[in-house]
Amino acid sequence: xxxxxxxxxxxxxxxxxxxxxxxxxxxxxxxxxxxxxxxxxxxxxxxxxxxxxxxxxxxxxxxxxxxxxxxxxxxxxxxxxxxxxxxxxxxxxxxxxxxxxxxxxxxxxxxxxxxxxxxxxxxxxxxxxxxxxxxxxxxxxxxxxxxxxxxxxxxxxxxxxxxxxxxxxxxxxxx
Amino acid sequence: xxxxxxxxxxxxxxxxxxxxxxxxxxxxxxxxxxxxxxxxxxxxxxxxxxxxxxxxxxxxxxxxxxxxxxxxxxxxxx
Amino acid sequence: xxxxxxxxxxxxxxxxxxxxxxxxxxxxxxxxxxxxxxxxxxxxxxxxxxxxxxxxxxxxxxxxxxxxxxxxxxxxxxxxxxxxxxxxxxxxxxxxxxxxxxxxxxxxxxxxxxxxxxxxxxxxxxxxxxxxxxxxxxxxxxxxxxxxxxxxxxxxxxxxxxxxxxxxxxxxxxxxxxxxxxxxxxxxxxxxxxxxxxxxxxxxxxxxxxxxxxxxxxxxxxxxxxxxxxxxxxxxxxxxxxxxxxxxxxxxxxxxxxxxxxxxxxxxxxxxxxxxxxxxxxxxxxxxxxxxxxxxxxxxxxxxxxxxxxxxxxxxxxxxxxxxxxxxxxxxxxxxxxxxxxxxxxxxxxxxxxxxxxxxxxxxxxxxxxxxxxxxxxxxxxxxxxxxxxxxxxxxxxxxxxxxxxxxxxxxxxxxxxxxxxxxxxxxxxxxxxxxxxxxxxxxxxxxxxx
Numbered sequence: 133x134x135x136x137x138x139x140x141x142x143x144x145x146x147x148x149x150x151x152x153x154x155x156x157x158x159x160x161x162x163x164x165x166x167x168x169x170x171x172x173x174x175x176x177x178x179x180x181x182x183x184x185x186x187x188x189x190x191x192x193x194x195x196x197x198x199x200x201x202x203x204x205x206x207x208x209x210x211x212x213x214x215x216x217x218x219x220x221x222x223x224x225x226x227x228x229x230x231x232x233x234x235x236x237x238x239x240x241x242x243x244x245x246x247x248x249x250x251x252x253x254x255x256x257x258x259x260x261x262x263x264x265x266x267x268x269x270x271x272x273x274x275x276x277x278x279x280x281x282x283x284x285x286x287x288x289x290x291x292x293x294x295x296x297x298x299x300x301x302x303x304x305x306x307x
Numbered sequence: 308x309x310x311x312x313x314x315x316x317x318x319x320x321x322x323x324x325x326x327x328x329x330x331x332x333x334x335x336x337x338x339x340x341x342x343x344x345x346x347x348x349x350x351x352x353x354x355x356x357x358x359x360x361x362x363x364x365x366x367x368x369x370x371x372x373x374x375x376x377x378x379x380x381x382x383x384x385x
Numbered sequence: 386x387x388x389x390x391x392x393x394x395x396x397x398x399x400x401x402x403x404x405x406x407x408x409x410x411x412x413x414x415x416x417x418x419x420x421x422x423x424x425x426x427x428x429x430x431x432x433x434x435x436x437x438x439x440x441x442x443x444x445x446x447x448x449x450x451x452x453x454x455x456x457x458x459x460x461x462x463x464x465x466x467x468x469x470x471x472x473x474x475x476x477x478x479x480x481x482x483x484x485x486x487x488x489x490x491x492x493x494x495x496x497x498x499x500x501x502x503x504x505x506x507x508x509x510x511x512x513x514x515x516x517x518x519x520x521x522x523x524x525x526x527x528x529x530x531x532x533x534x535x536x537x538x539x540x541x542x543x544x545x546x547x548x549x550x551x552x553x554x555x556x557x558x559x560x561x562x563x564x565x566x567x568x569x570x571x572x573x574x575x576x577x578x579x580x581x582x583x584x585x586x587x588x589x590x591x592x593x594x595x596x597x598x599x600x601x602x603x604x605x606x607x608x609x610x611x612x613x614x615x616x617x618x619x620x621x622x623x624x625x626x627x628x629x630x631x632x633x634x635x636x637x638x639x640x641x642x643x644x645x646x647x648x649x650x651x652x653x654x655x656x657x658x659x660x661x662x663x664x665x666x667x668x669x670x671x672x673x674x675x676x677x678x679x680x681x682x683x684x685x686x687x688x689x690x691x692x693x694x695x696x697x698x699x700x701x702x703x704x705x706x707x708x709x710x711x712x713x714x715x716x717x718x719x720x721x722x723x724x725x726x727x728x729x730x731x732x733x734x735x736x737x738x739x740x741x742x743x744x745x746x747x748x749x750x751x752x753x754x755x756x757x758x759x760x761x762x763x764x765x766x767x768x769x770x771x772x773x774x775x776x777x778x779x780x781x782x783x784x785x786x787x788x789x790x791x792x793x794x795x796x797x798x799x800x801x802x803x804x805x806x807x808x809x810x811x812x813x814x815x816x817x818x819x820x821x822x823x824x825x826x827x828x829x830x831x832x833x834x835x836x
Contacts, residue, residue, distance in 0.1 A: 180584065183476060185477055192479070195582040196581075199746075200581040201584060201731055201750070204750065205746070205747055206747060213616050213617065216615070216616045217616045217758055223761070224609065225761035225762050296478070297585040299587055301765075303755045304761055327512040328510065328511055329509070329513040332514075345515050367497075367499065367500060368508065368509070370491070371486075
């Protein structure tokens with residue numbers, strides 16, 4: 133029992149360290165190193181949140197990734213394009229670059245099956261841009277990670293942003 | 308008034324839900340009334356099946372969904 | 386802002402437009418009264434409310450409205466505000482109900498034809514007898530309906546103004562663009578569906594920057610979207626962009642079309658089909674290839690012109706790509722002179738195979754909207770253009786709208802001109818001319834004269 137508990141604690145610490153390192157890479161603009169943390173078959177989604185009646189909450193309070201309009205519903209190839217666009221220095225929405233901090237918290241292991249795990253957490257991403265433009269993005273995240281020869285990689289990221297109308301002009305951020 | 312043992316429908320009023328819209332009175336004035344607390348009451352305990360459509364209309368018209376129709380089956384008490 | 390100075394703000398002959406048009410608070414208030422309360426505005430697509438009882442909340446100008454389908458299957462647009470104390474009777478984005486009961490004092494409205502004679506009528510109020518003596522005239526206190534509603538092959542529009550010109554007259558020959566927007570890739574009117582989910586987001590820009598972007602601003606493309614081509618975001622990936630179906634030797638875009646009196650504008654013209662791209666996915670190229678053949682045959686048989694793909698703007702604030710590819714639309718909803726809420730709908734053929742619909746959906750999401758690699762740069766420009774135009778000194782210096790001045794020819798379409806060069810601001814000049822007519826309060830008889 134005790135050994136299991138220690139194992140789990142160490143694993144959670146390992147995953148949290150992964151998330152914090154990820155945050156550092158993104159906040160420091162080391163996007164290519166961040167891309168290396170993603171598997172080639174990555175699925176990266178952020179559905180829209182809808183206001184619906186209590187009875188409909190389960191089925192209809194978010195759009196369905198894979199079928200309906202989302203903020204993001206893409207793979208690693210599109211994320212590569214986002215990074216490449218940032219690197220051109222001509223992507224005006226991020227030129228000059230925003231100042232960003234990713235905070236990751238409430239990390240919990242949901243499922244541990246050998247070299248694959250599901251993790252739940254919360255994110256708070258703060259962005260300050262140009263002079264007085266500030267955005268807060270807060271929400272839940274559910275990630276699937278796989279451990280390979282080079283360590284952990286992210287194979288699935290489901291983001292649930294706590295906004296209905298997006299209160300920001302863009303989502304140039306990598307979450 | 309219907310006599311004992313006649314008719315097959317009862318109108319049930321959820322008193323806590325009733326808010327005195329009085330739409331039921333409009334739909335079936337000889338069936339519904341409002342008591343001293345402005346809550347709907349029915350004149351009789353049961354109504355003939357022939358009045359089903361009219362009673363369903365009254366039930367549908369309640370914005371508070373305080374009414375429902377109940378089928379009464381089986382032998383009346385002796 | 387002295388309303389008598391309105392005439393000085395717009396100089397279409399000289400191609401000069403005052404910044405006040407974009408940042409002045411008094412003008413904004415006048416816009417709400419004279420433009421958004423009178424013009425035809427887009428509400429939604431009928432596929433959003435397929436069944437009786439279905440509703441979605443939408444928006445006209447600054448106001449929330451309900452797009453509902455009643456028990457008989459008819460569409461209605463109702464102001465989302467209780468007649469008693471104004472509370473929003475519905476704060477859901479979508480759902481199914483034939484009655485809307487206000488959470489505040491319980492006033493209840495119905496769209497059930499079995500219960501009320503007019504959709505949105507006041508069905509009942511609590512304590513009707515002791516409180517109102519049974520005397521409240523419920524028929525006079527229903528949810529406020531729009532004055533007119535038009536369903537253009539599935540595209541639903543509305544106006545609050547009982548005197549408004551009929552929709553078909555308001556649109557004029559610009560209808561070719563709306564027809565294409567409402568059609569499948571093979572050109573079948575009404576055979577499209579809106580993918581579930583409307584993107585809604587806030588930008589700190591005046592709504593007219595958005596409208597102007599789509600109505601004929603080819604000029605902004607290369608500088609604004611410089612980062613796009615380098616990265617291969619288009620449908621063909623990083624391969625050279627080839628287009629199928631365009632006439633041999635045809636330039637990318639030969640002219641823009643401007644409706645001089647009506648104010649609508651489009652990039653491109655009705656005469657030229659700009660083709661569809663070679664997609665990275667062969668099944669997409671195949672799908673559009675077949676659709677193009679069907680479209681060509683149908684249009685010839687029905688006498689529809691081959692072009693009218695857009696992007697385009699229906700005056701004042703609804704913009705779109707009419708397709709066959711891409712097909713999407715947006716509305717720029719005003720909040721203040723310096724803030725706008727943009728809504729985006731994405732459209733696919735109603736009977737598109739799932740793989741095609743899904744590919745299109747994902748393309749739209751990475752191209753347009755706040756997470757769209759292309760649209761993001763537009764919004765940066767609109768926001769900071771608005772901000773930098775608000776200052777006391779900045780406002781004294783008008784914008785230059787002289788691109789393509791005097792460089793037009795008549796179009797075959799009624800009341801329209803085509804630009805000599807595909808980059809022009811003629812469309813914008815006429816948009817603001819029309820804006821001025823509405824904002825100074827011209828009656829509909831004057832607005833529609835010689836159109």
